[in-house]
Amino acid sequence: MKCKNCNTEIDSKFCPECGQPARLKRIDGKYIIQEIENVLYFERGLLYTIRKLVTNPGQNIRNYLTENRSRLVKPIIFIILTSLIYSLTINIFHIEDGYFKFEGDETSTQFKITEWIQGHYGYANLMMGLFMAFWIKLFFRKHQLNIFEILIMLCFVMGMEMLIFSVFGIIQGLTNLNIMSIGGMVGMAYCFWAIGNFFGKKKILSYVKAIIAFILGMITFIFLATALGIIIDIIKSY
Numbered sequence: 007m008k009c010k011n012c013n014t015e016i017d018s019k020f021c022p023e024c025g026q027p028a029r030l031k032r033i034d035g036k037y038i039i040q041e042i043e044n045v046l047y048f049e050r051g052l053l054y055t056i057r058k059l060v061t062n063p064g065q066n067i068r069n070y071l072t073e074n075r076s077r078l079v080k081p082i083i084f085i086i087l088t089s090l091i092y093s094l095t096i097n098i099f100h101i102e103d104g105y106f107k108f109e110g111d112e113t114s115t116q117f118k119i120t121e122w123i124q125g126h127y128g129y130a131n132l133m134m135g136l137f138m139a140f141w142i143k144l145f146f147r148k149h150q151l152n153i154f155e156i157l158i159m160l161c162f163v164m165g166m167e168m169l170i171f172s173v174f175g176i177i178q179g180l181t182n183l184n185i186m187s188i189g190g191m192v193g194m195a196y197c198f199w200a201i202g203n204f205f206g207k208k209k210i211l212s213y214v215k216a217i218i219a220f221i222l223g224m225i226t227f228i229f230l231a232t233a234l235g236i237i238i239d240i241i242k243s244y
């Protein structure tokens with residue numbers, strides 16, 4: 007018999023190469039309950055991830071990078087999912103999108119770029135994360151992390167930021183209290199704290215550097231998006 011995942015020859019219950027079971031069980035009620043438990047379960051999964059990122063982000067993300075990747079949810083899925091939750095929240099409750107906005111000519115390319123970003127926060131956050139990762143790499147050279155490891159760290163941190171925005175958005179939508187701007191500040195403060203916590207929780211300097219690198223990353227992303235819009239408009243006008 008051959009492994010259905012990697013084609014290795016197998017004569018046991020599990021593939022020796024990749025661990026895939028020789029025979030997959032049929033999907034039944036037990037499977038559904040197990041999958042739901044996996045999401046809700048407190049030893050791993052989404053709620054576990056959120057809890058760990060609230061209480062001790064630095065240690066848990068470091069753990070994900072170097073020791074154990076089975077307990078926290080996959081970081082890129084996490085940022086895409088939480089960005090989607092944010093988009094849904096502001097659409098359902100008709101909350102003004104404070105994360106990204108552009109006021110001005112609605113026929114300009116800049117307006118279209120802003121619209122694209124607002125419709126695709128998951129991808130936009132990943133791109134912005136790359137710019138932040140670049141600045142963080144520069145500011146925390148001694149830590150010897152590569153850009154991709156930093157990006158993965160940022161996926162967890164920015165995912166939590168999106169969730170914080172969403173929670174405030176949902177409360178605002180349900181109560182009509184105007185708290186979204188507070189949510190914005192809490193979300194940003196979380197990012198500064200979590201990144202500083204990741205690089206050395208006892209050093210004040212790591213929090214200062216985290217704030218500067220994070221903001222520089224945002225500015226770089228917004229600047230390049232704006233510049234791209236202006237350049238395209240100039241080319242079009244000729």
Ligand SMILES: [Zn+2]
Nearest residue numbers: 009012021024
């Ligand atoms: Zn296999």
